[in-house]
Amino acid sequence: MTSADIRQSFLDFFKEKEHTIVPSASILPQSPGLLFTNAGMNQFVPYFLGTEKAPYDPPRATDTQKCIRAGG
16 A cells, blocks of 8 residues: 555545535645744634634544754
């Protein structure tokens, strides 16, 4: 099984559970308090905080997030 197969299996699992598949967020964050996007959930913060309504119906989403390794 390749990494692409694993990624697709992950997305398929959540799609079957009525999640909307959204694109990976930019590694450059929208939040000025972050140097880079450090988690796949960062793009959903406004929905978690209730400052914006999720544009998905039902309000469920999944993604696979690009990442960089900065050390450690």
